[in-house]
Amino acid sequence: MKNIMLVCVAGMSTSLLVSKMQKAAQEQNIEADIYAIAESEVEKVLANKGADVLLLGPQVRYLKGSFETKYKEMKLPIDVINMADYGMMNGENVLKQALKLIG
Known part of the structure; x- marks a missing residue:
């Protein structure tokens, strides 16, 4: 199971991308949360749920x-979502x- 956290200003604009x-994960038989x-919720969610990767919305x-x-010791991969993929909501x-x- 892969835990993929997407982060944006309020957690709203990424909800369509999550869907x-x-x-895409279902179609590829990939188990992912x-x-x-x-x-503002990242620290709390990481402490309670954890994540395998943290992707930031372009904003x-x-x-x-x-x-x-801040999360260096967790060795958590962190990257910014490609702006074109974000704008086109390219979930795949x-x-x-x-x-x-994640690797």
């Missing part, structure tokens, strides 16, 4: 450096990005 990623949260790309510093490509980061 598209879940559909994909969820979107607000940037919160500025958080990447601080998150990498974003799922590929997440899986590549």
Whole structure:
């Protein structure tokens, strides 16, 4: 089971992308828990649920450096979702990005 966390300002704009990623995962028989949260909830959710990868929506790309510093000991892969894939809500490509980061 892969735990994929998407982060945006309020957790709302990524909800459609989460649905598209879940559909892509189902079609590829990949077990994944994909969820979107607000940037203010990251610390709490990581403490309670954990994640295998953290993907940032383009609108919160500025958080990447601080998150990498803050969660360095967790060795949590953190990246910004490709803006074109985000804009087109390309769940398949974003799922590929997440899986590549997980390794």
